[in-house]
Amino acid sequence: MLLAETSEIRAPAAAPHHEEWREVAACRGVASSVFFSPDGERGRARARREANARQICEDCPVVAQCRDHALTADEPYGIWGGMTEADRRRHARRTRTGERR
Numbered sequence: 001m002l003l004a005e006t007s008e009i010r011a012p013a014a015a016p017h018h019e020e021w022r023e024v025a026a027c028r029g030v031a032s033s034v035f036f037s038p039d040g041e042r043g044r045a046r047a048r049r050e051a052n053a054r055q056i057c058e059d060c061p062v063v064a065q066c067r068d069h070a071l072t073a074d075e076p077y078g079i080w081g082g083m084t085e086a087d088r089r090r091h092a093r094r095t096r097t098g099e100r101r
């Protein structure tokens with residue numbers, strides 16, 4: 001889950017209660033709008049926002065735990081573990097079909 005401490009935060013429906021990895025996440029205190037797209041966002045604005053989020057994730061000490069959580073919980077929205085929504089959909093499709101890469 002994105003750990004931004006704003007009221008905009010969208011808590012994942014399946015978030016377990018005890019996930020200590022969240023305590024040391026690089027996104028703690030970062031606005032959720034960096035990780036979650038506003039309605040109607042497209043094109044360059046979306047690409048720019050996603051690049052900014054991924055840059056934060058690159059330096060995150062819990063990127064693997066975050067990514068695992070998002071994939072396991074099938075998170076539909078936002079950047080988690082450096083993966084966009086499209087990245088996760090691709091990953092899920094490849095996993096289903098056994099496609100490699």
Ligand code: SF4
Nearest residue numbers: 025027057060066081
């Ligand atoms: S990997 Fe990214 S979204 Fe996940 S906890 Fe770290 S900074 Fe936040």
